[in-house]
Amino acid sequence: MKRSLDWNYSCSLCLDDSCLETSTHLFRDCSLSSRIWAASFLGIRGQMGHNISIQAWIINWINFLFQKSDYVTTVPIFISTLWRIWCIRNSHKFNGVAPDLALSMTQIMAEASMVTSCINHRLPTKVNLDLLTSDDLSASTNIRNYFLVFLIxxxxxxxxxxxxxxxxxxxxxxxxxxxxxxYANGEVFRQDSARFWASSPLHAESMALLYAITDAISHGFRHIDATTDCLQLVLQVTGNMDVSHDAKLIIRSIISLISTTHCISISYCPRQLNRIAHFIARLAME
Ligand SMILES: [Zn+2]
Known part of the structure; x- marks a missing residue:
């Protein structure tokens, strides 16, 4: 524009010729971006900050979110939303892909969850292992019988x-x-938990599996027997059932992550043998 080149400078998302595609318009004021912000878990009404620049607006929001106790989940959602708007714009402009609001919201959530998992978020509350019965700890050998599938x-x-x-x-x-x-003898090496956003129980189950595998790999383990009490998830990860839309990105992440292991299996673990993990998740929620 500065050099007066003959080009279309209007916003490629809202199709309003009078809207110049400035960063402030694209990321905040565009009608499509406003809808994304309003529909996000943060529920931000983008148009409210009309008089401040996009740079100041972003810094204000991030500073504000950092002051809250749940910043580990909200800051990644905020940043993922900006990133997703940029991706929607580029897909539309260069590949002619029509913006899909529902899909974008799922992608924002999945991306934000991934970022949250990278922030080494430790919760102080731990399950007291002394309270558990030997069945909880030595259950490992019993699990073998239930739908053991080798992924690698x-x-x-x-x-x-x-x-x-x-x-x-x-x-x-x-x-x-x-x-x-x-360990194979039942001894507990470590336990951990994390909080995040999930659109459905299956989405949450798949996130739990992703966290567990990521944690094991980051501690140097390359021989892994993973279990979950969600049979649907076992079937979807192993390709025996169509992958549900809400867990698609997470399952894809799990599959790409396991390629770094030497051997890994996944099996269904009945609820009564998965009590410790269940307690840890419940504690993290409180
Ligand atoms: Zn626009």
Whole structure:
């Protein structure tokens, strides 16, 4: 524009020729971006900040979100929303892909959850393992019988670890994952939990599995026997059932993540053998 080139400078999203595609318009004031902000979990009404620049607006929001206790989930959602608007704009402009609001919201949530999992979020509350029965800890050998499927390798190396994971999900999209890593003899190596947003119970279950596998890999384990009490998730990860829309991106992440392991299996673990993970997730939710 500065050099007076003959080009279309109008916004490619709202199709209003009178709207110049400035960063302030694209990321905040465009009618499509406003709808995305308003529909997001943050419920931001973008048009309210009309008189301030996009730079100041972003800094204000991030400073504001950082002051809240749930910043580990909200700041990634804010940043993922900006990133998603940029992606929608580019897909539309260069590939002619029509903006899909519902899909974008799912993508924002999935991306934000991934970022949250990267922030090493530790919760102080731990399950007291002394309260658990021997059945909870030695259950590992019983699990073997339930739908054991190898994702990589065809047998587990002798030095494998077992992952148990579970989620806790509430309406309003609040969710928590709890997981633990056990040696083959049942001894617990570590336990951890995380809070995040999830659109459905299956989405939450798949996030819990993603957290558990990520944690095991980040602690150097490459021989993994993962279990979940969500049979639907086992079937979807192993390709025996069509992948649900709400868990698609997470399941894709799980599948790409496991390629860095030496051997990994996934199996269904009955609820009564998954009590520890369930307790950890419940505690994280409180
Ligand atoms: Zn626009």
């Amino acid at each position: 390798g065809h047998t587990l190396c002798s030095n494998y670890v077992r992952l148990k994971c579970d989620d806790s999900w509430k309406h309003g999209f609040k969710a928590a994952a709890g997981w633990l890593i056990q």
